[in-house]
Amino acid sequence: MRHVIALICLGLILCASIASAELQTATFTSTTPLTIPDSPGGPGTAVTQTMTVDLDYYIQDIRVYIDVAIVQWSSDLRIWVISAWDTELELFHIAEGGEPATNPMGWYPTDFTPYHDMTQWHGEGGGGVWTIVCQDWSEGGGDSVLNEWRVEIGYEDTVPAEGRTLTSVKSLFE
Numbered sequence: 001m002r003h004v005i006a007l008i009c010l011g012l013i014l015c016a017s018i019a020s021a022e023l024q025t026a027t028f029t030s031t032t033p034l035t036i037p038d039s040p041g042g043p044g045t046a047v048t049q050t051m052t053v054d055l056d057y058y059i060q061d062i063r064v065y066i067d068v069a070i071v072q073w074s075s076d077l078r079i080w081v082i083s084a085w086d087t088e089l090e091l092f093h094i095a096e097g098g099e100p101a102t103n104p105m106g107w108y109p110t111d112f113t114p115y116h117d118m119t120q121w122h123g124e125g126g127g128g129v130w131t132i133v134c135q136d137w138s139e140g141g142g143d144s145v146l147n148e149w150r151v152e153i154g155y156e157d158t159v160p161a162e163g164r165t166l167t168s169v170k171s172l173f174e
């Protein structure tokens with residue numbers, strides 16, 4: 001009987017430690033519309049919007065959501081996101097990631113395939129100013145509007161992020 005109790009206790013301790021290692025998730029959202037002007041031919045005007053992410057933890061997992069209203073062709077568009085630590089990744093590349101031709105709305109990397117590998121953001125501090133950059137690369141089809149974008153960060157709340165000067169921390173995740 002004593003052994004059974006000991007095993008149950010051990011089991012409870014294991015479960016508790018596994019539970020505490022689960023990732024927490026925080027989502028940050030911008031719903032300010034951003035007009036993406038149609039290209040006059042070649043790369044059009046790049047427009048940007050920033051969003052402050054208030055989170056003092058390292059990125060262990062990340063998704064980015066976009067909702068773009070497109071007059072005609074999503075294949076005209078390119079969208080980049082720049083992290084708080086200034087790592088710029090292209091997510092939307094002329095609709096090669098499986099985005100629909102009109103009104104693409106969904107998450108990278110779960111709904112659409114990002115053009116760049118988003119794991120490059122893992123190990124960076126999540127907190128700070130994030131930037132989205134949108135550009136129309138082909139004449140015609142009219143302006144588009146980025147209605148909303150979100151950054152969802154998975155993190156462990158047991159490890160608070162230090163300042164970004166500790167870039168060596170990033171290597172621990174690679």
Ligand SMILES: [Ca+2]
Pocket residue numbers: 038039076136137138139140141142
């Ligand atoms: Ca266009």
